[in-house]
Amino acid sequence: MKNYLRKHPEVRTIRVAAADLNGQMRGKRVPSRFADKVVEDGTRFPLSVLNLDIWGEDIDDSPLVFESGDADGVLKPTERGFMPMPWLEAPTALLPIWMFREDGRPYDGDPRHALRAVVDRYRKQGLTPVVAVELEFFLIDDSGRNLQVPLSPRSGKRRKAAETMSVRALDQFDQFFTDLYDACEAMDIPADTAISEAGLGQFEINLMHGDDALRAADDAWLFKMLVKGLARRHGFAASFMAKPYEDYAGSGLHTHFSVLDSNGTNIFDDGGPRGTEAMLHAVAGCLEAMHDSTLIFAPHLNSYDRMVPGAHAPTGLCWAYENRTAAIRIPSGNPAARRIEHRLAGGDVNPYLMLAAILGAALNGIEDKRLPPDPITGNAYALDLAHVPNTWGDAIDAFEQSKVIPRIFAPEMIRNLLLTKKQERHYMAELSPNEQVEIYLDTV
Template structure:
């Protein structure tokens, strides 16, 4: 369900609110839930709502996935959706003030449902806290603004002649100025939602933009902010007469859109455990890198979860194709940015913006902690063009990524079996639909020739 909202700063418990939307985030990063009258708000906040547990694992079109164990084998039983600690968010919909209540799911018996992506991230966060560590996380969200009247992605205005080479628009102040009122509204709406936003930049594609969301010591809040922010962008684009797309690769000849994740780890004294006072970082940082490198092939299915995702992960694109790392190297999947040592951190560059932020952050943080706990050793850092290196290749197709994810011992070491089962079943159902389709290119190539 896409939440079409116009968010205003208001008392989230305002009596004038006409209705409440209560929803969980499914494995695809889509909200699914119910609309109830505003008079039921207190009941929702106290008791939650009931929804089928299988609703978390539906496919991208919202169709039940019968290959998982929830839908038929367990009788499609209900789970309990409870409000998250975020609480109600004030909304206005077509002039009627309303509220959105973010939810997450547990079993009837009280245990967290580890098919819920937010619950999975919470379990990873709990492991960090048990170890006396706190991950400090930030995300970078890229997207395209497009003309909404076309079925295919179409730029708001024709790109300049030099744009095909993507040399003349990155960090363009002119492109930012062209959509200045849209950017202003995004910042205003985000502030009303409690979503902390930092810088906005123009990226290399036509009408492609990136927002940096503020870092923080609560990965659940950062993932919430990222999911909410995508909805904010969609709805503000609609308000201004265009559309926003979070496809990983909407144009075959232009840059893809990524969801880059930055993180450091602090100890109980608030010290960054990656900081050794110099540019190389600590042994703990390298152990975290080792865990990320080892888990990366198995985790690719989460970072590239759709048919379109793998069009972004191609050579010479600044999107990674190998499990490599390096210092200040944007061709690598793992980049250690420069700057003051106190801010030493890891940038994970594999995920597309079409991925579920809860699952992306959970997979990254869990793999890093696994490397730290095992005192793993990373390969040597790469320098220069990692596409030409001998680093291990990431899966290159959607089916191969799903196979590796399902069969990998590493994936089952860092993530719950329930999550892997539901995710793979849903994606294989989607894959089967794509495999049955006959594309326009196939007809144009074969219909009158072979």
Template sequence: MRHELAPKAATDADQARFVLAAACDLNGCLRGKRVEATALEKLRSGGMRMPMSALGVDIWGTDSPGLMQKGDLDGICEPTGRGPLPLMWTATPAQLLPMWMRYEDGRPYLGDPRRMLAAVLDRYAAQSLTPMVATELEFYLIRPDTPRPAPLVPVPPGHPGARDTIYSLDELADVGPFLDDVYRMADGCGVAVDAAVSESGPSQFEFNLKHAADALRVADDTLYFKQIVKSMARKHGFAASFMAKPYPAHAGNGLHVHFSLLDDAGCNLFDNGGPEGTALMRQAVAGLVAAMPDCTAIFAPHLNSYRRLCPGTLAPTAAAWGFENRTAALRIPGGPTAARRIEHRVAGADANPYLVLAAVLAAALDGIDRKDEPPPPTSGPSLDPGTARLPSDWRSALTRFANSATVARLFHPELITAFLACKHQEVAVFDRDISDLEYTSYLHSV
């Protein structure tokens, strides 16, 4: 199926007539204001006022009463130092000015996910450690005019997994103009993108973002890249979805994190010259394994997320690790020892990249600080009966998150309170809904 290009929109920053000044909320959505481009310098110097509760709204954008007990205070959104960026997903040329929130007295508001990640990185800096981080992001291209997801190319009849076309060059060629525009816009925004591949699902793709010794920038880039993909999909007449599991019979969308640790000299502290890595790496693995079940709500933050984390797929269901083992939640990739790193494979593409990196890096540092030892590595999908399982549903994950002493060590109370208020409100909405399946099953049969 061919898709004709829409007319090319203006993308140069100097053509923008207004600025979208926005911060990232707990669900990874941008929240902010549209202001005239002439006000850009004023925003840079003084920021703008916005309710602190705006970063804790639910997935539908509804305020959470749990965050408004103090009269819905204003915070100050100030520029992050990045931008303005030519993220042109609007019909009228615009620029994005990335913001983050603080209190009026200057203290960072740690219910802001970007501020929470910065606080975790401060812990690393205090020990003269620098995380080297990269992300991999999966998504589906779908038709824009159907109530349920439909791939660009119809799935042929056959077995439930038909039309799985992993690493298909034909699929890459079919959407070549779209991919070209994604690379072009990413370059204009300073987002360092590496390889693109066709993934296993129909019209499913993955992009690798390049490693950087700046985890905050990598989280920024991951957030912006999702906007770039969605924008360019609209331009080409289709849509892009980062929903964790849009098709029951096909692969879910993941957000994989690769990271190592550098010392002041830029040396990889996970590299001991051999395949097994250093004691420091194993301590980081131990912290990640220990924290994983309690932090699953961060990696799988939505009702649909748990349809991806199911047995029999490459999405993990247990807190296990292994060398070159893609069935494990934590994989130690092979290759040159200088690139020895940990791949964290739990998060879905629907997760907030700031919170994912905050959870991963905070847990790794916790294991290092405690000098923990991990359980034995696994070499295949079979797991020891004693291996900790990840929560299998949304409510269980939120309960573990709320009651966890580990979570209390890793995250500031402001973040924990805001996240739980947001998620409990979303759970309540789904609980009140009567699904089509319920009506089909019960309306005329009982």
């Protein structure tokens, strides 16, 4: 890690940052001449900092604040190491960190440790999840009272129409996407295909699959920060909020995953289109946990504006082969790449918690060896299905009362997330719709 700064003497300051429960970067600015101390000894800030609400405020009734004297945690560098921050004007390096207790134990309220715990469960069974994510986001002109598509840097025009898979829409913002791909390469984020989507100024970029789920979550987290920061350098905003425009589809964050055994064999591959019993068990686990874990996949008030029938976001608890109306889709293609696509999450999620919920649920199913109901055919929105919660309050209640969630998340994480979301729900009710959009636009 120290070699990075020696190779980049132009870097005068660093940022050390961890993800809080909402996926916000929390950390410090440090002169680069003191970076060695951070690398060797870590840094410290209160445990409560990873349990702030969306405004960055303390949780009123959290035991992490006054009850415990607002005690410190110890934050150590992740295995990711230093990387550039191309969205800033001055040369700056970011050092991702995660939180431990004073005695060296992982802090269970850290989202990255929640995912690590799930990955450890896989490892103990000789299994390794392989993960890829697809992230949708909007480019937005937020300079006026109403959100709108930015002016094209090429034409100077504002095209107020959906542009599904339009090469022209990509080319309108060519310099932004060129800079974005260059920045991803510099940060070692495996950005692959970009397409335009069905919303106003909406795009999707896929991140390549890999057999390190923690790194996949890191990539998604860092990518969201990069896109938002780089857009501002180009004179507009970028947002992963679930539903910025009432009349257009919202943004999702779809997850593709398979599982390798100790020999590196995909345990979902049966040589044909059906998939193995292990794949069906994983599907069953994902479906069983989906209702109660909706709070992870739709963590904000605005999230539920996206999750309505017929709006390209799944609402029914079902699975299918090659069917994008289902919550769980089994894509077609080479059997060696047989995988599950989990389609419920919005773009506004915390990637660490999202992957922990998905992979933890799948492993529950593999362990329990239960089979899912029959796959659906046709339009899932037209079927009589059990549904995920359709309000924020119902999702909070389902998460709190769940019997399956404690199999995936530690008690401290469950408590902290519930306290956070209950406080946010209370204060969001006091804001106008425009004020709600304003807070979500830049944060999630």
